[in-house]
Amino acid sequence: MTDGTIFFLIQLLNAVQYGLLLFLVASGLTLIFGIMGIINLAHGSFYMIGAYLAFVFADMTGNLWLALAIAVPLSFLFGLVLETLLFRFLYGRDHLYQVLLTYGLILIFEELRSLIVGNDVHGVPVPHFLDFSIPLTATLSYPAYRLALSAICLAVTALLYLLIQKTKLGMAIRAGAFNREMVQTLGIDIGLIYRLVFALGVALAAFAGMLAAPTTSVFPGMGNQVLIICFVTVVIGGIGSIKGAFLGAMLIGLVDTFGAVYAPQFSGLLVYALMAAVLIWRPAGLFGAAAR
């Protein structure tokens, strides 16, 4: 293979890796909307919180895997608490109030982050045994951590698919999205289902933040950047559709990565152009039902 082909393949790997990471965040957002009908602006903050947890615990323990083992359950717990204290009161309310409350939450999370860890940019070291690059040609190579990251994301995506499509709990979750009352009548505790789905969404976003931390560094405002791209993802894929979120994330990964290489002057704008095109073609997204 020529250097050009290899270069193209590297970009393709980057695109897939970015898309998979984005999917982890967007899947939670779309799940929470699809099942509870809640639009959650603070979803990007969970990504940010995950990245900072990874930074703090990796700093303490010196080991990213140990940090993940502590931080993932912690963020799931955080999701449970947040649902019980706040989000529970948003079900069935106008989207406007959901927007406002979660907007207030972003301000709170960002200020707490600034109070606790400050406003500096931090790096998180790549785990030792993955801290090498795989040489591809004389000049080109690919970092092993990024490959591992993609593999982990794929594994989580597969688990998520199995959970939702093949388990009893997943069946209850899917049923809850269709008809809340009916599920309750069947003796399933819908409140508990909602709590678990919300916490799952939080944990997925936080997990994505933790995985991304060694590749992107940890910085203030990282959550909002992700939130916007997640919205674009979900709008492209159709709100509430996990399949759509996956496709949307992959499309954005490709457009953003190849855009930065082949049309750098427009790179930031291409994903929005993609969203505009989808809106013109299919206003409810690729896999969306009619807008609610």
Next chain:
Amino acid sequence: MSARLRPALLGLGLIVLIALPLVAGKFGLDLAARIMIMAIFAMSLDLLVGFAGMVSLGHAAFFGVGAYALYLLSPQYGAASLLVSLPVAIAAAALAALVIGLLVLRSSGVYFIMVTLAFGEMFYYYATGARWLGGSDGAYVYQRPSAGPVDLGQGHAFYYLVLIALAATYALLRVILRAPFGHALRGIRSNEHRMRSLGFAAPRYKLLAFVIAGALAGLAGYFDAAQFGVVNPELFGWRLSGSVLMMVILGGMGTLDGAIIGAAVLVLLENFLGDLTTHWLLPMGLFIVAAVLLLPQGLTDPAALWRAMRERSRV
């Protein structure tokens, strides 16, 4: 508010604002001008959110266009012509709203919220990378615009022009909302399908409302750039969009007076909290969360507020 009390209160408010320069110092006048600018901005969003039922989370985009228009029209160390720059800024914001509106109005409901936020952020990210707009640091507007004897940098000219703009915006929106157009918007808000089947071209009404709201937001942005003498990408950003939405809700949606009150409360609160601590967004966030949980009707309807409190105390 009762029908008789409101005109009296409005008249009183206007007199107080006209007479304010006689008693208030520079700080007070700057703060009052800031409140009035935000009130114009909040009323423009209220037209969308409160009357047409379109929750836009990217309204700051047009505010930013108005502000940057003044920057681009100002000579490097001189003053822009008021008579040229003001209409151009409004027209630029209206044009931006027309283009964005054609796209975002294809969606509705929760899609609309997400899409408006995304397009607003598109402006933000574009401005942070665009050298001709000053990049992420922004740029200075060294002198306030002027026109012949009227120099917004001198005396109380700026204050009074903003006051005139506020009154004009209020009057314009009042007229629009009383006209058949306003009634059609309310109809679309409560049932778009029925309005369509009655023969109303709902998309066109919504687009026109979006463009008017964008133009008025541009007017507010223009004054903002003139007041502070600086533009930066934050003017397009989601934080400002969220904050102006908060003003509209806080005042009680669907009332122009409410938007003005909401703007005043939020600007004063920002100012007060900002003096107390650099981490003022923390209490602000707590305030917003508490407001959503406790005051579903906003602040302008004391009766509903009282009912809500009684309901709550019973539970």
